[in-house]
Amino acid sequence: MAGKALFKPIQIGSITLKNRIGMSALTRNRAENTYPTELMKEYYVQRAGAGLIVSEGILVSRQGTEWPHAPGIWDDKHVAGWKNIVDVVHEAGSKIYAQSCNHHFFSVGRVAHPDAPEQKLAGIPVYAPSAISARGGNFRHIPGTPGYVTPTAIEDPWVIVEQFKHAAINAKKAGFDGVELHGANGYLVTQFLDNTSNRRTDQWGGSVENRSRFGLEVLKVLVEVFGRDVAVKLSPAGGYNDVGMPLQDTLDTYSYFITEAEKLNLSYFVLVRYSKAFDIEYDGVHRSTKHDVLESYRPYIKSAKLFLNAGVTAEEGEELVAAGKIDGIFIGFNWITHPDLVKRVLHGKALNNVPDINHLQTNKSEDNWSTGYTDYPVAVY
Numbered sequence: 001m002a003g004k005a006l007f008k009p010i011q012i013g014s015i016t017l018k019n020r021i022g023m024s025a026l027t028r029n030r031a032e033n034t035y036p037t038e039l040m041k042e043y044y045v046q047r048a049g050a051g052l053i054v055s056e057g058i059l060v061s062r063q064g065t066e067w068p069h070a071p072g073i074w075d076d077k078h079v080a081g082w083k084n085i086v087d088v089v090h091e092a093g094s095k096i097y098a099q100s101c102n103h104h105f106f107s108v109g110r111v112a113h114p115d116a117p118e119q120k121l122a123g124i125p126v127y128a129p130s131a132i133s134a135r136g137g138n139f140r141h142i143p144g145t146p147g148y149v150t151p152t153a154i155e156d157p158w159v160i161v162e163q164f165k166h167a168a169i170n171a172k173k174a175g176f177d178g179v180e181l182h183g184a185n186g187y188l189v190t191q192f193l194d195n196t197s198n199r200r201t202d203q204w205g206g207s208v209e210n211r212s213r214f215g216l217e218v219l220k221v222l223v224e225v226f227g228r229d230v231a232v233k234l235s236p237a238g239g240y241n242d243v244g245m246p247l248q249d250t251l252d253t254y255s256y257f258i259t260e261a262e263k264l265n266l267s268y269f270v271l272v273r274y275s276k277a278f279d280i281e282y283d284g285v286h287r288s289t290k291h292d293v294l295e296s297y298r299p300y301i302k303s304a305k306l307f308l309n310a311g312v313t314a315e316e317g318e319e320l321v322a323a324g325k326i327d328g329i330f331i332g333f334n335w336i337t338h339p340d341l342v343k344r345v346l347h348g349k350a351l352n353n354v355p356d357i358n359h360l361q362t363n364k365s366e367d368n369w370s371t372g373y374t375d376y377p378v379a380v381y
Helices: 038-046 076-091 117-122 157-173 188-193 208-226 247-262 293-300 314-322 333-337 341-347
Strands: 010-012 015-017 021-023 052-057 095-102 178-183 230-234 268-272 305-309 328-331
Touching (some): 021 341, 038 076, 076 095, 076 157, 095 157, 157 178, 157 208, 178 208, 188 208, 188 247, 208 247, 230 247, 247 293, 268 293, 314 328
Parallel strands (some): 021 052, 021 328, 052 095, 268 305
Antiparallel strands (some): 010 015
């Protein structure tokens, strides 16, 4: 490519990235009985051209997952499995953050289902900030279209805050360079922020300050463990998983949250901009709050680095970085299909591998989990 802004090293927190093209967290559902595998190690090492890899969402307990083969981090065997991956990613020259969201080191909250295998093993209810169900709800491992259930309101959010801290301690033991809090896509942090899913009347709901409290308190405990090497991902436009507020409420909420999070000396923010793919339609009405996410919130991010996500091409990213509007980009889907993505960008090669849609995820009926996972070809150079 003509410019080289994306290939200038950048410091985030205490580490330096070799380039500004990050790999977003991508759930691939390949952990056997929740434990990281040698196949997963191969997958991550193939993509070590990224300046920063953000792991797939990591479970801190069985509760709160819609993915039957998502990896965990709640015991020593999990930690050892992740360390095996992290070490070789470092040897290959990249850096790697763990993505944390809650019981998914990110928690899906109300978009779990009581009949999901891991939820049943957990033996506790689907929970959320308030007893308000999300619309929609298809599950690859539950027959039919059961829909989301009305969740149980969380009695004491501090318990979950502490679970995030436990997960961060284990991520530190595994050697991760940092953690990225998943505050996007309608999962638990977003459910607290959004006044359509959070109707609490205590210190965790109501005002902008109270709705922001949960995410900010989680960030604080992550900072206790990882110091400067903590980031957060936000999707103010909403839509996905039935979240989204009127525009002024959205602007007020996210400007406040970002301003307060900035005070914690985070390494970076990822802003997920409006995407038609996430603008889910319910009863003939689009759910997203369409607005210019970058222009709306960029002024509030002063010391942390800023990365942009959602349909950002390398060409657009190059222009935005060169213009000083952002510090880097995160790419998602194209990393699935192009393990050599950064090298292709550098050499002007097309991103032309055909996605194996049938094997984006996997299940127990499939014998070869490498199909559609580690078998995408690299370009000829």
